[in-house]
Amino acid sequence: MRFIWSKITHLLLVVLAVTMLTFVMTDRLPADIAAEIAGHGASAAELAEVRERLGLNRPVLLRYATWIGGVCRGEFGKSLITEQPVSTALRSHLPVTLELLALSQLFALLLALPAGIISAWRSGSPLDRVTGTFAFGCASLPNYALAMGLVFLFALKLKLLPATGYTPLNAGIGANLKGFLLPALSIALVEWVTLMRVLRSDLIATLKEDFILLARCKGLPTWRILLVHALRPSCITFITVLGMQTASLIGGAVIIETVFALPGIGRLLVTAIFAQDFPVIQGGVLLITVSYVCINFLVDLCYAALDPRVRTGVTDG
Amino acid sequence: MGKSKANPPKSPFQKGGLQLAPPFTKGGLGGISFYAAITWLILVLFCAASVGLWPFPFTVDQIDAEHFAALPGGAHLLGTDATGRDIVARLLFGARVSLTVGICAPLFGLGVGLLLGMPSGLYRGWTERTIMTLADVILAFPGLVFLLVFTSVLGPSLTTITLGLGLLISPRFVRVARANTIRFSEREFIQAARIGGAGDISIMLREILPNILGPLMAYTLVVAGFVIVAEGGLGFLGLSVPSPTPSWGGMIAAGRDVLEQTPPVAMIPTAVMFLTVLSINVIGDRLRGRYDRA
Amino acid sequence: MTGPDQDLLVVGGLTVQLQTEQGPIRPVDSVSFTLEKGKTLAIVGESGSGKSMLCRAILGLVPARGNIRFDGRDTGKLTGREMNRIRGRDIGVVLQDPLSSLNPVMTISDQIIEPMRIHLGITRREGVERALYLLCSVGIPRPEERLGCYPHQLSGGMRQRVAIAIALACEPKLLIADEPTTALDVTVQAEILTLLARLQMERKMAIILVSHDLGVVAGCANNIAVMYAGRIVEQAPAAELFRRMRMPYTRALFDAIPRIEDPPQRRLPNIPDLPPNFAALPPGCRFAPRCPRAGERCRTEEPALVCDEDRNHRYACWFPV
Numbered sequence: 019m020r021f022i023w024s025k026i027t028h029l030l031l032v033v034l035a036v037t038m039l040t041f042v043m044t045d046r047l048p049a050d051i052a053a054e055i056a057g058h059g060a061s062a063a064e065l066a067e068v069r070e071r072l073g074l075n076r077p078v079l080l081r082y083a084t085w086i087g088g089v090c091r092g093e094f095g096k097s098l099i100t101e102q103p104v105s106t107a108l109r110s111h112l113p114v115t116l117e118l119l120a121l122s123q124l125f126a127l128l129l130a131l132p133a134g135i136i137s138a139w140r141s142g143s144p145l146d147r148v149t150g151t152f153a154f155g156c157a158s159l160p161n162y163a164l165a166m167g168l169v170f171l172f173a174l175k176l177k178l179l180p181a182t183g184y185t186p187l188n189a190g191i192g193a194n195l196k197g198f199l200l201p202a203l204s205i206a207l208v209e210w211v212t213l214m215r216v217l218r219s220d221l222i223a224t225l226k227e228d229f230i231l232l233a234r235c236k237g238l239p240t241w242r243i244l245l246v247h248a249l250r251p252s253c254i255t256f257i258t259v260l261g262m263q264t265a266s267l268i269g270g271a272v273i274i275e276t277v278f279a280l281p282g283i284g285r286l287l288v289t290a291i292f293a294q295d296f297p298v299i300q301g302g303v304l305l306i307t308v309s310y311v312c313i314n315f316l317v318d319l320c321y322a323a324l325d326p327r328v329r330t331g332v333t334d335g
Numbered sequence: 336m337g338k339s340k341a342n343p344p345k346s347p348f349q350k351g352g353l354q355l356a357p358p359f360t361k362g363g364l365g366g367i368s369f370y371a372a373i374t375w376l377i378l379v380l381f382c383a384a385s386v387g388l389w390p391f392p393f394t395v396d397q398i399d400a401e402h403f404a405a406l407p408g409g410a411h412l413l414g415t416d417a418t419g420r421d422i423v424a425r426l427l428f429g430a431r432v433s434l435t436v437g438i439c440a441p442l443f444g445l446g447v448g449l450l451l452g453m454p455s456g457l458y459r460g461w462t463e464r465t466i467m468t469l470a471d472v473i474l475a476f477p478g479l480v481f482l483l484v485f486t487s488v489l490g491p492s493l494t495t496i497t498l499g500l501g502l503l504i505s506p507r508f509v510r511v512a513r514a515n516t517i518r519f520s521e522r523e524f525i526q527a528a529r530i531g532g533a534g535d536i537s538i539m540l541r542e543i544l545p546n547i548l549g550p551l552m553a554y555t556l557v558v559a560g561f562v563i564v565a566e567g568g569l570g571f572l573g574l575s576v577p578s579p580t581p582s583w584g585g586m587i588a589a590g591r592d593v594l595e596q597t598p599p600v601a602m603i604p605t606a607v608m609f610l611t612v613l614s615i616n617v618i619g620d621r622l623r624g625r626y627d628r629a
Numbered sequence: 630m631t632g633p634d635q636d637l638l639v640v641g642g643l644t645v646q647l648q649t650e651q652g653p654i655r656p657v658d659s660v661s662f663t664l665e666k667g668k669t670l671a672i673v674g675e676s677g678s679g680k681s682m683l684c685r686a687i688l689g690l691v692p693a694r695g696n697i698r699f700d701g702r703d704t705g706k707l708t709g710r711e712m713n714r715i716r717g718r719d720i721g722v723v724l725q726d727p728l729s730s731l732n733p734v735m736t737i738s739d740q741i742i743e744p745m746r747i748h749l750g751i752t753r754r755e756g757v758e759r760a761l762y763l764l765c766s767v768g769i770p771r772p773e774e775r776l777g778c779y780p781h782q783l784s785g786g787m788r789q790r791v792a793i794a795i796a797l798a799c800e801p802k803l804l805i806a807d808e809p810t811t812a813l814d815v816t817v818q819a820e821i822l823t824l825l826a827r828l829q830m831e832r833k834m835a836i837i838l839v840s841h842d843l844g845v846v847a848g849c850a851n852n853i854a855v856m857y858a859g860r861i862v863e864q865a866p867a868a869e870l871f872r873r874m875r876m877p878y879t880r881a882l883f884d885a886i887p888r889i890e891d892p893p894q895r896r897l898p899n900i901p902d903l904p905p906n907f908a909a910l911p912p913g914c915r916f917a918p919r920c921p922r923a924g925e926r927c928r929t930e931e932p933a934l935v936c937d938e939d940r941n942h943r944y945a946c947w948f949p950v
Contacts, residue, residue, distance in 0.1 A: 028468070035472040040480065046488045154620075158613035160564040162571055163587055163605040166594060174595045228729040234690055235724075235805075236744045236795070237717025250734050269477040273568045277591070284479065288572060291483045299480065306477040325734055326779040 025318070029311040034086075036307045037300065041082045044291070044299050051098055051294040072098060085300060094304075095297035097290075104301035107286060112305075114184060115282035118205070118275070119267045121198050123260070125206030126213055133210070134217030134256075135244055141222050149214075157211040165204035165277045172200060182279040201278040205271060209263050216259050220252040227251075253324055261317035269306035369621055372614035379611055383430035391424060407599055416589055416600050425581035426607055432575070432582035433608065436497050437563040437615075441555045443501030448508025448551065453539045455509070456516025463513070470506035478503050486574055493576050496569065500562050511554050515547035549622075556619030560612040567608060583608045636698075637802060637835045638664040638687070643695035645679075645686050651908035656682040657693065658859040661934075664852075666802070669829065669836040671850035671867070673843050673882065677904050679859040680839045684805050687837075688716055700802060718748040721796030721834075725808040727788035731780035737764075737791055738776035744798045763794040766831075768824055786817035790824070797828065804829075807839045822849055843879075844886040847871065855879045858905050858915040861934065865942040875937065875949035878916045914947065922948045 052068045053060065060068075069075045073084070088095060094104035133153070137146040173181035179200055185193040224230065225248055233247045272284025283302060290298035322328045407414040407422075414422050451470075455463040473481075485499040519525060520543065528542050567584020569575040575585045583604045590601025645657040656679040664670045672680050686693040689704060689712045697704045699715060707715065716722075724730040732740060741763060742756035751759070757776065764772030767790040780788055789809060796804055806825065810818035826849050829836055840846050846853060847867065854864040855878065863876035874880045884898045902919050905911060911918055917927040924947065932945045 028471075031468065032471050032475050035468075036476050039472065039476065040484075043481075043484045043488065047484060048487060048490075154616065155613065158560065158616050159609055160567055160584075160587075160605075160612075162568055163601075163609070166587070166591060166601055166605070170594055170598055228724055228726060229732040231690075232722065232724055232730045232792075232795075233732070235688060235716055235720075235722035236747075237713040237715070238743070238747060239713065242747075247732055247735070251732070266478070270479060272479050273571045276571055287477070287480060288483065291480065291487065303477055303480055306480075307475050310475045327733060327781050 025315065029315065033304070033307050033311060037086070037304055038082055040300060040303045041078055041085070041296075044294070044296055045078045047291070047294050051296070054293070055098065085297075089304065094301045097298050098295050099293055104297045107298060108283070108301055108305055111281055111283050111286045113187070114275075114280050115268060115271065115284065117187075117194075117198055118201055118271055118280060118282060119264060121195075121202035122205035122209065122267065122271075123264055125202055126210040126263075127260075129206065129210040130213035130217060134214040134221060135249070137214070138218045138221035138225060139240075139244055141218070153211040153214055156207055159208065161204050161208045162273050162277055164207055165201065165274055168200045168204055169277075182277070184278075184280045197278070197280075201271075201274045201280060204274055204277075205267065212259050212263070213256060216255045217252065220255055221248055224248045224252040250324055254321060257320045257324065258317055261313045261320075265310040265313040268309045269302065368617055372617040375610055375614045376618070379430055379607075380434065382427050383434050386427040386431070391427075394424060407603075414597065414599055414603075416586065416593075422586075422600065422603055425586055426583070426604060429581040429583045429586055429604070430607075432493060432580065433563050433566060433584075433611070435493060436500060436566045437559045437611075439497045440501040440504065440562045441558040443498065444505040444508040444558060445551060445555050447501075447505035448510075448512040449544070451505075452509040452512025453516050453543055453547075454535075456513040457520055457535065457539060457543070466509065467513070470509045473503070473506045482569065483572070483574065486569075491574055491577055493580070496566060496575065500565060504558055504562065507558070508551070508554070511551060512547060515550055516543055519543055519546050549625075553619055553622040553625075556615050556622060560615040560619070563608065563612055563615075634701075635665050636663050637666045637700055638837075639696070639698040640687065641696040643683070643686055643693055643697065645682055645691055645693045647691075649908065651906075654907035656859050656907055657686055659695070660856075660859075660861055662852075662854055662861065662864060664803070664835050664837065667829070667833045667835055668851040669838055669849055671838045671840060671846035671853045672856055673840055673846060673853060674856035675841055675882075675900075675904050678856045680841075680856055681807055682859075683856070684722075684807050684837065684839060687805070688720060688722065690716075714748060717744045718799040719802050721799070721801035721804045723789070723792050723796045723804065723806040723809045726812045727785060727792045728780060728812075730792055731788060731795075733780055735779075736776065737778050737780070737783075741791070741795050741798055744795065748799050759798070760794070763797060764791070766828070767791070767794045767797070768820075769794075785813055786820065789813060789817075789821055793821075793824065793828070797832070800832065801834060803835045803837065805837045805839070808841065809838070810845060811841070818845070825849065842886070843882050855882065858910060859907065860915065860945070861943075862916065862946070863942075863944040864934075865937075865944075869942050873942075873950075875942070875944040876916075876946045877920050877922050877948075877950060879944075880950055914945070922950075924948060 052065050052072065052074060055072075056064050056068045066075075073081060085095065094108075096103050097107060100107075133149050137143075137149045140146055169181045172179045179196055181200075183197055185197050187194045221244075230243060230248055233243045238247070269284055269287060271282060272288055274280075275282040275284045276288075283305065287299065287302040289295075290302065416422060416425065451466050455466040481503055482496075482499045485502070486495050489495040489498075525538060525542055528538055533541070563583075566575060566582065567587055570582055570584030570586075570588040573588075575582045578585075586604040587601050587608070590598075590604065593600050640663070641661045643657055643660045644655055646653055646655050658679075660683060662670065672683065674680050682691065685691045687697060689697075689707075700719065702715075704712060704715065731737075738757060738760050741760040742753065745751050745756050745759060746753070760776060761772050764775060769775055769787060769790050775783070775787075775791075780791070783791065789812075793809075796806075804825075809825070810821050813821060822845065825836065825838070828834075836849075838846055838850060843853075850867045852864065853867050853870050854861045855876065856862065857878050863870070863874070863879045870879070871883075874883060878900075881898070881900045885900065900919055905915055905918070911928070912931075913929045914920070914923065914927040914932055917923040920927065926947050930947070932947050934943045934945045936943050
């Protein structure tokens with residue numbers, strides 16, 4: 019229990035530090051939001067009035083304290099430009115990001131799990147080498163270049179899928195999924211490599227263990243040995259990497275979102291930074307950091323679920 | 336996020352939450368690919384370093400009004416981009432940007448990593464807690480926001496981009512350096528040096544540094560590949576080096592506009608970047624395989 | 630009482646050849662023996678003499694040449710699925726280290742029930758009942774409390790009892806125990822050996838007991854085969870072997886056992902040097918370089934396994950003791 023509490027305080031500290039850092043950094047952005055809002059050719063007095071109204075002339079730390087106070091009450095402020103509440107903006111962009119994230123991680127898992135298991139089981143075989151070389155190539159390819167290649171092939175040449183654009187879910191699940199296929203694939207084809215290689219190497223180590231020999235002595239079918247006996251003890255690093263990738267995709271898929279014109283959190287943030295829309299930046303950063311922290315926490319919980327030795331605090335040599 | 340504590344020590348590749356793929360098994364990539372990789376990198380380095388020194392028919396921003404987005408061949412060996420600029424010239428000069436970022440940012444991270452990672456691994460206690468919390472904050476910080484704000488505030492230039500990427504990746508180096516320092520600080524020769532009266536600084540520089548430099552160099556190569564890709568990504572947001580200085584990422588991004596008519600405009604810089612990153616990965620993998628066996 | 634229908638396991642000319650970086654090696658080389666139903670065969674030898682590899686070859690887990698007849702069936706002709714069935718149902722296996730041979734992330738009950746569900750097709754509920762019964766019969770107190778435990782929560786002796794319970798789950802005809810006591814404390818060793826003897830009595834199963842310690846097998850084996858560098862160098866009924874050891878290697882193994890009646894400061898005689906490297910075997914008798922009795926012939930010509938009179942005592946030596 020003490021472990022969990024110290025973990026939680028640590029994570030809270032991280033969230034506070036990140037959001038404060040964002041405040042201090044965005045305060046230095048060169049663009050002047052007040053001039054933007056006041057309109058072209060506004061007088062100095064008008065500018066000052068806008069600054070006063072937005073609270074921009076107050077010290078950074080004071081503004082941060084006000085913001086944190088609002089967050090604690092569940093108020094994230096309003097966009098300076100659209101006047102839309104930040105929570106509404108986030109809520110409308112989050113589903114896109116989540117769908118992209120879920121689909122790409124699904125594809126990555128569908129590639130990495132079988133490839134990792136088979137190449138560990140038959141390590142050193144031609145199949146393992148071919149998979150490994152293919153993976154190595156994938157890992158060296160930027161996902162945006164991959165995205166452009168996929169667009170060229172499937173959208174421009176074969177005309178099977180849309181090149182860009184987002185269709186809301188309520189306009190039909192087929193059209194919606196079609197739009198997400200290429201972006202998710204571009205991310206997955208790069209991400210699966212690390213997952214596969216981590217799984218393969220841990221699985222190879224596990225397959226050398228005595229309990230796998232005993233499982234074979236028990237006359238178990240191969241699939242059962244691999245999936246029931248070997249996979250679970252070999253997943254710790256795999257889960258860690260999966261968690262880190264998922265966390266980084268929440269705000270980090272922005273280039274793919276840009277290439278495919280998907281209105282996700284990443285796009286929202288980039289637009290907000292260019293426009294110096296502080297409340298939106300703050301809200302987005304808060305969302306990303308909290309998700310990062312929560313996913314890390316979940317991964318830690320996964321360790322305990324996967325390995326009973328972690329649960330009881332036993333570490334054997 | 337301190338998950339190394341709860342994790343039964345299982346894989347050496349998970350050094351405190353960074354995504355390091357385990358090295359390829361021996362024979363997965365043969366000797367030829369290794370030497371091919373070295374040759375390619377030397378070639379790119381040579382071109383980038385010497386491109387201004389020998390006569391070249393085109394400059395990076397010279398517009399050929401008769402050839403917009405031309406296919407390879409003719410006067411322009413690899414064609415021209417959407418605004419009629421020679422692709423070979425831009426590739427050669429773009430190599431400077433990509434390689435500067437790819438070399439300097441990881442080295443910056445390596446420096447920070449050594450500077451903060453070694454003490455936190457050696458002293459433990461509050462030094463370690465402070466430094467690792469700091470590292471966690473940067474790790475949790477949305478990387479893109481950091482880069483965007485950083486480059487917007489200081490103005491996008493090669494220096495700021497390199498510095499921003501370097502700062503962004505330094506916590507990972509801190510973690511690797513710390514993990515390796517801890518691994519060695521419990522070994523007998525450190526104890527022996529301490530008994531021999533060596534101070535902390537001398538232990539760090541003369542005992543720990545030579546031992547952890549190998550694994551860290553291998554990691555530096557992995558990061559170099561990542562950084563070159565990341566710099567290219569900034570090009571898509573218009574945040575890479577300002578025009579007209581070319582960068583490979585910027586060229587790929589610009590090629591998107593003429594993807595349908597002239598795919599080579601995007602494909603050629605992609606291929607060059609791919610080969611470079613692949614070469615770095617091949618060499619890094621070799622290096623890593625060596626240290627993991629040791 | 631011997632006869633073909635009494636033989637459970639007949640091994641003839643079994644050879645395992647592996648490819649290594651130093652060239653092909655034969656950790657098991659032309660091994661032949663017969664095991665009767667309900668009897669115990671002990672295989673004794675130093676570490677690296679090929680004992681464990683022999684067990685794996687019998688189980689069909691490494692590719693091997695030669696004949697293996699198990700319970701009247703030629704295992705070389707079986708399909709993978711049939712072989713799996715024999716492995717799990719008819720042959721039980723106990724390995725050396727009970728901690729590493731039990732799956733760390735599965736509960737005791739899951740690991741005991743698993744082979745029964747796969748090979749006997751029983752339900753989970755039945756499985757739990759039988760697991761309780763099995764844990765009782767291997768001498769685990771309060772078995773119902775142990776069912777949900779993980780291996781790391783048990784003591785070493787307890788783990789080995791669980792491992793035995795897993796091996797016995799499908800009522801095998803043969804139990805292969807590969808150094809079952811080596812990783813355990815001395816007091817626990819005796820308990821486990823007694824347990825194995827009792828279970829054999831109750832269940833009339835045959836046992837192949839692998840050990841590096843001639844003293845461990847002395848009390849419970851009907852037959853003893855001594856292995857050296859992949860070959861059986863001496864084989865005899867236990868009483869006969871202890872009455873008269875013909876092969877100098879067996880003698881040396883026997884002399885290396887500490888005895889209670891020894892004076893306190895006695896130096897245990899040891900066998901000089903290490904067992905030979907499989908990739909560079911000596912040309913003649915494989916034991917010759919370490920043998921005190923070796924003559925010129927031993928270094929050039931390999932002795933065959935010969936029978937001594939008609940007492941089932943076989944040995945391979947030019948100058949037997």
